[in-house]
Amino acid sequence: MMSAVDFLAWVRGPMFNIALIIFIFGVIVRLLEMLLIGRKPDYSEARESAFAGGVRTIFRRFMPADTGTLQRSTTVIFAGYVFHIGFFIVLLLFVPHILLIKDTLGIQWAGLPTPIIDAATVMTLLALLVLLINRLVNPILRFLSTFQDYLIWLLVFLPVLTGYMAFHHFIQPYQLVLALHILSVELLMIVFPFTKLMHTFTLFFARWYNGAIAGRKGVKA
Amino acid sequence: MSDKTIGDSLREQGISRRGFLKFCATTASLLALPPAMIPQIAYALENTPRQSVIWLSFQECTGCTESLTRSHAPTIEGLIFDHISLDYHHTLQAAAGSAAERAREEAMKKNHGKYLLIVDGSIPTGNPGYSTIAGISNLDMLKEVAAGAAAIVAIGTCAAFGGLPKAAPNPTGAMSVSDLITDKPIINVPGCPPIPIVMTAVIAHFITFGKLPQLDNLNRPMAFYGQNIHDRCYRRPFYEKGLFANTFDDEGAKKGWCLYKLGCKGPTTYNACATTKWNDGVSFPIESGHGCLGCSEPQFWDGGSFYKPLSVPTIKVHDVMAYTAIAGAAVGLTVGGLNAMKKTNAVKQHETVTIDDLERK
Numbered sequence: 418m419m420s421a422v423d424f425l426a427w428v429r430g431p432m433f434n435i436a437l438i439i440f441i442f443g444v445i446v447r448l449l450e451m452l453l454i455g456r457k458p459d460y461s462e463a464r465e466s467a468f469a470g471g472v473r474t475i476f477r478r479f480m481p482a483d484t485g486t487l488q489r490s491t492t493v494i495f496a497g498y499v500f501h502i503g504f505f506i507v508l509l510l511f512v513p514h515i516l517l518i519k520d521t522l523g524i525q526w527a528g529l530p531t532p533i534i535d536a537a538t539v540m541t542l543l544a545l546l547v548l549l550i551n552r553l554v555n556p557i558l559r560f561l562s563t564f565q566d567y568l569i570w571l572l573v574f575l576p577v578l579t580g581y582m583a584f585h586h587f588i589q590p591y592q593l594v595l596a597l598h599i600l601s602v603e604l605l606m607i608v609f610p611f612t613k614l615m616h617t618f619t620l621f622f623a624r625w626y627n628g629a630i631a632g633r634k635g636v637k638a
Numbered sequence: 639m640s641d642k643t644i645g646d647s648l649r650e651q652g653i654s655r656r657g658f659l660k661f662c663a664t665t666a667s668l669l670a671l672p673p674a675m676i677p678q679i680a681y682a683l684e685n686t687p688r689q690s691v692i693w694l695s696f697q698e699c700t701g702c703t704e705s706l707t708r709s710h711a712p713t714i715e716g717l718i719f720d721h722i723s724l725d726y727h728h729t730l731q732a733a734a735g736s737a738a739e740r741a742r743e744e745a746m747k748k749n750h751g752k753y754l755l756i757v758d759g760s761i762p763t764g765n766p767g768y769s770t771i772a773g774i775s776n777l778d779m780l781k782e783v784a785a786g787a788a789a790i791v792a793i794g795t796c797a798a799f800g801g802l803p804k805a806a807p808n809p810t811g812a813m814s815v816s817d818l819i820t821d822k823p824i825i826n827v828p829g830c831p832p833i834p835i836v837m838t839a840v841i842a843h844f845i846t847f848g849k850l851p852q853l854d855n856l857n858r859p860m861a862f863y864g865q866n867i868h869d870r871c872y873r874r875p876f877y878e879k880g881l882f883a884n885t886f887d888d889e890g891a892k893k894g895w896c897l898y899k900l901g902c903k904g905p906t907t908y909n910a911c912a913t914t915k916w917n918d919g920v921s922f923p924i925e926s927g928h929g930c931l932g933c934s935e936p937q938f939w940d941g942g943s944f945y946k947p948l949s950v951p952t953i954k955v956h957d958v959m960a961y962t963a964i965a966g967a968a969v970g971l972t973v974g975g976l977n978a979m980k981k982t983n984a985v986k987q988h989e990t991v992t993i994d995d996l997e998r999k
C-alpha cells in the first residue's frame with residue numbers, strides 16, 4: 418500500500434502535472450473554440466457604444482438582480498454570494514495558496530491571517546450546504562438538476578472541506594490529509610474545462626455579448 | 639550480558655540515589671508514562687543485567703553515532719549509554735578486523751534471542767560490494783545478526799527509511815531495515831541525526847518493560863514522534879498572523895517570524911525537536927533561524943527543495959505549462975478553423991429559394 422508520504426509526493430509531483438496539463442489544455446481549446454465562432458456582423462447603425470454596453474453589463478451583473486428575482490430566489494442569490502466570495506477569499510488570500518500561485522505564475526500579493534481564512538472557510542462550507550439542501554428541497558430546482566450539478570457541488574465542496582480538515586490536523590498523519598486536499602483540487606482542475614465550471618471564464622463573454630448587443634441598440638441593459 | 643546491573647555501575651560512577659530516581663522520572667515523562675511507573679523503571683534499571691547491544695553501521699555518515707556520543711557529558715543519557723553492554727560497534731570499539739568480528743559472534747552466541755540490535759545506515763541491495771565489513775556484505779550481516787535479536791532499533795533516517803542513500807536515483811539500491819527484515823519487532827528512531835535522549839529513552843523502555851514502546855504508523859516511538867513540529871513551534875503565532883520571513887536576513891527573519899515561505903517542513907514533520915530541543919535543550923533548527931528540513935520523515939531528500947514552501951509542486955511546472963498552452967492554442971485554432979470552414983461551406987451550399995421557385999413546383 419502507498420504510504421501517506423508517497424501519496425503526498427505523488428499529488429505534489431506527477432499527479433499535479435497531469436491535472437495541470439488537462440486544465441490548461443482543456444480551458445484554452447474550449448475558450449478558443451467558443452470565441453472563434455464569433456458573431457454575425459451587425460450592419461445597422463450603432464445608436465450607442467457597444468463597448469460601453471458590454472463593459473457595463475459585465476460589472477452590473479455582479480450586483481443582485483432586480484427585486485422580483487431577489488424575492489423569488491433569495492436563498493440561491495444570498496448563499497451564492499457568500500459561497501463565491503468566501504471561496505475566493507480562501508483560494509486567493511491564504512498564504513500557502515499565494516505561494517503556489519507565485520511559484521507557477523510568478524505573481525503574488527499579500528495574504529490574510531489564518532483566523533479570517535478559517536472563518537471564510539466555515540462560511541463557504543455552510544453556504545455550499547445551504548445551496549445543496551435548497552437544490553434538493555426546491556421541486557423546480559430538483560427537477561432541473563442533472564448529475565453534473567451534483568458532481569460539481571461535490572468537487573467544489575471537497576477541496577474546501579479537506580482544506581479545513583488539513584489546517585486543523587483533523588486526520589493524522591498530516592501528510593495524508595494534505596495529500597487528500599491537493600488531490601481534491603486536482604480532480605476539480607481535471608473536470609473544470611469540460612463542465613459548467615467553465616462559467617468562471619465564459620460568464621464574462623456572455624455578459625459582454627449581451628451588454629454589447631443591447632448597448633449598440635441603445636438599450637440600457 | 640555482563641552481570642553488573644545498571645544500578646551498580648551508576649553507583650560506581652558516584653551517581654546518588656536521588657540523581658538516579660530523577661533520571662527515572664525524566665525517562666518516564668519523556669516516554670509519556672504515568673508517574674506511577676517511576677518505581678518500576680527504577681527497579682528494572684537497578685536489577686537488570688546490562689543489556690547486550692550489537693550496533694551495526696552500514697551506509698551511513700557516522701552522524702548518528704556522533705550525535706549520541708557528543709551528547710553533553712555527563713548527561714544521564716551519556717551515562718546510560720556507558721552502562722549498556724555495547725558488545726560491538728565498529729566505529730567505537732578498540733578491536734578491529736577479525737578480532738572485532740569475533741566479539742560480535744561471541745555476543746551473538748552468548749545472548750542469542752536476547753540482545754538488542756541497533757542499526758544505523760541503509761543497506762545496499764544492488765552490488766553487495768558497495769558496502770562490506772570484514773568482507774561480509776551489509777545484507778548478509780544484517781540478516782545474520784537480526785536472526786538472534788530480541789528487537790531491532792533502526793537509528794537514523796537511513797536505517798529507518800533509506801535516507802540519503804535511497805534518494806533518487808538510489809544508485810546502490812539502498813533499503814531500510816524494515817524493507818528487509820519482517821519477522822522481528824523493529825522500532826524506527828529516524829532523524830538526521832536523531833535526538834540523543836530519544837534513543838536512550840527507547841533503550842530504557844526496552845530494559846524496563848522487555849518490549850518496545852508504543853509506536854506510530856511508521857514504527858516510531860509515539861512519545862517522541864507523536865508531536866508535530868508545526869503544532870509545537872514557538873513561531874506558530876506568526877504563521878497564524880500571516881507574518882513571514884521572506885529571506886534569511888530581512889526584517890521578518892530578524893524578528894523571528896515564521897519560516898514557511900523559506901521552505902520550513904515543520905507542518906509535515908513529526909519529531910520532538912520543538913520540545914526536547916538539541917544540545918542540552920539549547921535550541922533547535924527553527925529557533926536558530928532555519929526552516930525544518932523534515933529529516934525524520936521518509937523521502938525527505940526527494941520531497942522537493944528544502945527552500946521551497948510546502949504548498950508548491952515538487953516538479954518544475956513552467957515548461958509543462960508553456961508547452962501545454964502552445965498545444966492547446968494549436969488545437970483550439972484548428973478546431974476553430976474547422977468550425978469556420980463548416981460554416982463557410984454551409985453558407986456556400988445554401989440555396990436561396992424564391993417564391994417563384996416554390997410556385998413552380
Ligand code: SF4
Nearest residue numbers: 868871896897902904
Ligand atoms: S517556522 Fe515552520 S514549524 Fe514553525 S510555525 Fe512556521 S512553518 Fe510551522
